Amino acid sequence: MMKIGYTILILLLSCSAALFAEEDEKFTLAYQFKEKQKFTYDFGLVYKWDPYEVTADNRKEPGIVEKESSRRYSTIFRQTVTGVEEGKATLEMQYLKLKSINKEGKEAYLSSTKAVKNKAFSVSITPDGTMTLVENWKKFGGLSGAVHFAQDLKDFMFRMYPKLPAEPAGAGSTWTHEIKGKDIESKEDIVYTYKILGQEKYLNHRCLKIEVNGIITSEYRYDDPRGSFFAIAKGNGTITGICYFAHVKGLVVGFEGESKKDTVMNTEWVLGNEAGRKQTKELTSYINLSMKLTPPE
Numbered sequence: 216m217m218k219i220g221y222t223i224l225i226l227l228l229s230c231s232a233a234l235f236a237e238e239d240e241k242f243t244l245a246y247q248f249k250e251k252q253k254f255t256y257d258f259g260l261v262y263k264w265d266p267y268e269v270t271a272d273n274r275k276e277p278g279i280v281e282k283e284s285s286r287r288y289s290t291i292f293r294q295t296v297t298g299v300e301e302g303k304a305t306l307e308m309q310y311l312k313l314k315s316i317n318k319e320g321k322e323a324y325l326s327s328t329k330a331v332k333n334k335a336f337s338v339s340i341t342p343d344g345t346m347t348l349v350e351n352w353k354k355f356g357g358l359s360g361a362v363h364f365a366q367d368l369k370d371f372m373f374r375m376y377p378k379l380p381a382e383p384a385g386a387g388s389t390w391t392h393e394i395k396g397k398d399i400e401s402k403e404d405i406v407y408t409y410k411i412l413g414q415e416k417y418l419n420h421r422c423l424k425i426e427v428n429g430i431i432t433s434e435y436r437y438d439d440p441r442g443s444f445f446a447i448a449k450g451n452g453t454i455t456g457i458c459y460f461a462h463v464k465g466l467v468v469g470f471e472g473e474s475k476k477d478t479v480m481n482t483e484w485v486l487g488n489e490a491g492r493k494q495t496k497e498l499t500s501y502i503n504l505s506m507k508l509t510p511p512e
Contacts, residue, residue: 240414241385242423245342246376247465248296248304254466254508258292258310260371261285261503270495287316288328292506302342305349308372309335331365342465344378348399367502370401375470375506377409377425377458384423386413402435405454412457418508420461420468429454431476444484452476456504468508476500 263285290313298305313332317323337349352365378392389410396403410426417424431452438445456472482494 239385241383241388242462243383244379244423244460244462245302245465246304246340246344246379247342248299248306248340250296250299252296254294255311256292256294256506256508258290259503259505260288260290261501262287263501263503265499267496267498271492289314289316291509297337303339305337305339307335307337308369309333310368328364331368334365336369338372340376342379343381344376346373346376346399351400366401370399370403371504373399373401374405374427374429374454374456374472375458375504376467377427377460378407380409384411386411396433402448403431403433403450405429405431407454415459417459418468420459420466420508421463422459422468423462425458425460427454427456427458427472429474431474433476433478441486443486443489444482446480446482448478448480450476450478466508467506470504470506472505473501473503476502 291311293309293311295307295309296304297307310331311333313328315323315328331352334352336352339347339349348369352369373394378390380388380390382388384390387410389408392407392409394401394405394407407427407429409428412424412426415422415424431450431454433450434448436445436447452475454472454474456470458467458472459469460466461468476499478498478500480496480498482496484490484492
């Protein structure tokens with residue numbers, strides 16, 4: 216009886232030692248890409264806007280009250296490694312089978328999704344996750360909605376691929392990284408804080424579970440192509456999420472996150488009968504993102 220109890224005690228101590236060893240384990244993290252590799256992800260996106268009123272010339276503009284709204288998209292996101300030099304990879308990014316889903320769960324045909332679908336942009340990424348825009352989307356003509364939608368889709372990639380720490384890291388490790396919008400042709404500056412929560416098996420991959428928090432600031436100007444008006448928008452917001460990084464393979468296999476942003480947009484008309492008219496729109500928007508690696512075809 217005493218021998219059985221001693222054996223159980225040894226097993227418990229061994230399990231505890233293994234658990235503590237795993238929690239204390241540190242890894243040198245790096246992205247690892249090989250030329251001509253292709254990865255596909257199931258990608259989900261939901262936009263939501265709170266109700267808001269439009270104010271014109273310091274008074275509520277009658278009849279312009281926007282209701283709460285939302286829009287959902289689903290797509291297959293493909294990443295192709297087109298070149299690798301000294302560990303730095305060039306990735307071609309494409310959104311395939313891009314669909315907008317309405318409240319009834321049916322596909323809604325939008326010019327923005329049609330314009331973006333199957334087009335590509337390219338980024339470079341170093342082993343530590345420093346990403347640079349190599350080639351932006353091709354022009355979309357007069358489809359302003361498509362331009363803004365495409366910009367969002369590009370910017371989301373920079374959210375879901377974390378910058379990795381320079382030192383070996385494990386559970387409890389934290390680090391920060393800042394992305395300047397001007398460096399990636401974006402409207403937003405974001406300061407990220409990352410923290411490794413521990414190890415977890417995700418989609419059959421051994422992963423580090425990384426908590427992502429970001430602070431967003433943005434300011435940009437839009438000029439009407441016909442010169443009739445211009446708009447200046449300023450915004451502040453936050454990003455929270457979880458990234459699953461397969462540290463053995465050097466690959467992001469999943470991301471779940473959301474952001475909230477408060478924006479004030481001031482518009483002024485400068486031509487025609489509307490010249491001198493001003494309008495203010497205060498908007499709170501939310502974005503939910505999800506990305507999961509799919510099995511090789």
